[in-house]
Amino acid sequence: MPEPSFIAFSREVREARAAGAPLVALESTIITHGMPWPQNAETARLVESDIRAAGATPATIAVLDGRLHVGLEEAELESLARAENVAKLSRADLAACMAQGATGATTVAATMIGAHLAGIEVFATGGIGGVHRGAEQSFDISADLQELARTPVSVIAAGAKAILDIPKTLEVLETLGVPVITYRQDEFPAFWSRSSGLPSPLRMDSAAEIARAHRMRAALGLAGGQLIANPIPKADEIARKELLPVIGAALAEASARAISAKEVTPFLLDHIYHATGGRSLKANIALVRNNARLAAAIAGELLQLSSNPA
Numbered sequence: 001m002p003e004p005s006f007i008a009f010s011r012e013v014r015e016a017r018a019a020g021a022p023l024v025a026l027e028s029t030i031i032t033h034g035m036p037w038p039q040n041a042e043t044a045r046l047v048e049s050d051i052r053a054a055g056a057t058p059a060t061i062a063v064l065d066g067r068l069h070v071g072l073e074e075a076e077l078e079s080l081a082r083a084e085n086v087a088k089l090s091r092a093d094l095a096a097c098m099a100q101g102a103t104g105a106t107t108v109a110a111t112m113i114g115a116h117l118a119g120i121e122v123f124a125t126g127g128i129g130g131v132h133r134g135a136e137q138s139f140d141i142s143a144d145l146q147e148l149a150r151t152p153v154s155v156i157a158a159g160a161k162a163i164l165d166i167p168k169t170l171e172v173l174e175t176l177g178v179p180v181i182t183y184r185q186d187e188f189p190a191f192w193s194r195s196s197g198l199p200s201p202l203r204m205d206s207a208a209e210i211a212r213a214h215r216m217r218a219a220l221g222l223a224g225g226q227l228i229a230n231p232i233p234k235a236d237e238i239a240r241k242e243l244l245p246v247i248g249a250a251l252a253e254a255s256a257r258a259i260s261a262k263e264v265t266p267f268l269l270d271h272i273y274h275a276t277g278g279r280s281l282k283a284n285i286a287l288v289r290n291n292a293r294l295a296a297a298i299a300g301e302l303l304q305l306s307s308n309p310a
Helices: 011-019 039-053 074-082 091-099 108-117 143-150 166-175 207-219 240-256 261-275 279-307
Strands: 007-009 023-026 057-064 067-070 087-089 104-106 122-124 154-157 180-183 187-190 193-199 202-204 226-229
Touching: 007 011, 011 023, 011 057, 023 039, 023 108, 023 279, 039 057, 039 074, 039 279, 057 074, 057 091, 057 108, 067 108, 087 091, 091 104, 091 108, 091 143, 104 108, 108 122, 108 143, 108 154, 122 279, 143 166, 154 279, 166 180, 166 187, 166 193, 180 187, 180 207, 193 240, 202 207, 207 226, 207 279, 240 261, 261 279
Parallel strands: 007 067, 023 057, 023 122, 087 104, 122 154, 154 226, 180 202, 180 226
Antiparallel strands: 057 067, 057 104, 187 193
């Protein structure tokens, strides 16, 4: 079957697909909106290296000049990391960006779409979007949650971003039928912190168990993917009690400036970065790398299940 003309695979990803090797998708908004230059490019390369070291192939996804790139060449990654005013793409505007021949970075939702089109079942990110605080007035709920309910990709994240209303985010995920599985602990993590104060709906202790659950959903004909909440390593976390007042101040500032929609998350992350003296960025890098390593392990287990079906 010929490849769609609107998808461009990097050389590394093309070779991995031909060899039947495990692949892990990566988003690109973490490069364009999640971190400043040059940490964004450095982190992207580190995360890709972590995935290779764990036996899988990284596939960073982005839209460049109207084509959906699955895997970025070195020059493409560098150019994207240096670019300014890059569009932030979700399900609603992914097709429009491509039709206009434009460039955009993919959010969790758009990356899941791209990964599924490319036959990639596992995606590592930092934290998913979710229900924003005050959503009962603003109705600001990330498209990531609906995407998890409809696209069969397992997403490995350090929980939901701590700036969100995490209890409401978990409620919506339950309503949508999305499995929320925390890796090796009973409490749901909160991005920079290992603890959110909330119990996890599910717990699994191995990559193999997570891979089997992914396959079983497909066998049962259940739509959607899984959210795998992988707590940040203890040595890298910022305690929840320390972060709560910082997040509160950031939210108050965003409200005072009437910042809304897609601009909220980048604004809050920048505010928290400065308020923590850069510690939030260091924690962010550590958790993304931790998620990448787990994602690679799950991708390897999925390949084993495909090679040795029960």
